[in-house]
């Protein structure tokens with residue numbers, strides 16, 4: 228019983244999901260960027276680059292290489 232109390236105190240003071248939060252945010256950010264790139268949209272602002280010549284976004288000026 229004593230061990231259980233110590234474990235629950237540890238979990239409450241240091242939530243393990245906090246470790247996963249930065250990785251989840253990063254992967255979500257990368258996923259949105261990749262999806263935009265696959266759809267032919269600007270990875271920075273999401274502007275539709277289909278049919279536009281050149282690698283520079285006319286909306287925000289970001290290059291397609293970034």
Ligand SMILES: [Zn+2]
Pocket residue numbers: 269270271272273274284285286287288289
């Ligand atoms: Zn853009």
